[in-house]
Amino acid sequence: MTGLHVFDMDGTLLHGAASVELSRHLGTFDEASAIEAGWLRGEISDTSFWEQMLPLWSAATESEIDAAFNNAAWINGVEDVFADIARRGEYSIVISQSPHFFVDRLRQWGAHRAYGSLVDPHMSTDRWVLLTPQHKVDITQSVLAELDVCESRCVAYGDSTSDVLLFEHLDNTVGVNCTAAVRSSATVLYDGDDIREAYALGRNLWEQAPTTCSESAS
Structure with missing residues (x-):
């Protein structure tokens, strides 16, 4: 069965979190960690989380995302x-x-x-x-x-x-x-x-x- x-x-x-791992690879770890912490404390809504997080990755290429994925924890x-x-x-x-x-x-x-x-x-x-x-x-x-x-x-x-x-x-x-x-x-x-x-x-x-x-x- x-x-x-x-x-x-x-x-x-x-x-x-994937968002923090991706930002770590792209050199925006501190900013991502602060956003993640605010969201976990309930100070940032789900929508605001992405409004603040996504710009940190705006220049990321597929190969950079691949590398971040493969090297994540x-x-x-x-x-x-x-x-x-x-x-x-x-x-x-x-x-x-x-x-x-x-x-x-x-x-x-x-x-x-x-x-x-x-x-x-x-x-x-x-x-x-x-x-x-x-x-x-x-x-x-x-x-x-x-x-x-x-x-x-x-x-x-x-x-x-x-x-x-x-x-x-x-x-x-x-x-x-x-x-x-x-x-x-x-x-x-x-x-x-x-x-x-x-x-x-x-x-x-x-x-x-x-x-x-x-x-x-x-």
């Missing part, structure tokens, strides 16, 4: 986990509030699909589509239906408040180096530097889960 693994990116597969074992999921005939998706142009590069590492906020330094604000916590639930449900996978065969991995709604919806969830909010809603917890170990916990949850959709909790 196939299954679906749903990963957050920032804080789960990546130490820290990834948790150990990301490619190994995607490869194992594919080898088993299962599916992996990444859903992140970070820019889609950064998240999508994880498909090069073996993720089946990647979803992120549709923002770009050269895109007008009226075309932005910011990915929200509810989108994580909606996308997961849509992919489950499309692939005909029941929720009992879905495991989500996340670390922050943006993952709480999805964690509340699913029975099988792994909190990865997570905040207090996620710790109270995750099925199991992982603290460490290797996503392969968190993934092993997720697979273990399947051994205790129903094997048919009719048995699965809604």
Whole structure:
């Protein structure tokens, strides 16, 4: 029976935030860190966050983004986990509030699909589509239906408040180096530097889960 693994990116597969990692490579780390800190404190809205952050990358080339992605502070074992999921005939998706142009590069590492906020330094604000916590639930449900996978065969991995709604919806969830909010809603917890170990916990949850959709909790 196939299954679906749903990963957050920032804080789960990546130490820290993609926006800060990209800015570090482009020489605007201090500015990005200040914006990120203000957003985390609730002083900057999601829209204002991107209004301030995107100009820092306006001159970035595709090769510079590639280099920032490859040199970012990834948790150990990301490619190994995607490869194992594919080898088993299962599916992996990444859903992140970070820019889609950064998240999508994880498909090069073996993720089946990647979803992120549709923002770009050269895109007008009226075309932005910011990915929200509810989108994580909606996308997961849509992919489950499309692939005909029941929720009992879905495991989500996340670390922050943006993952709480999805964690509340699913029975099988792994909190990865997570905040207090996620710790109270995750099925199991992982603290460490290797996503392969968190993934092993997720697979273990399947051994205790129903094997048919009719048995699965809604």
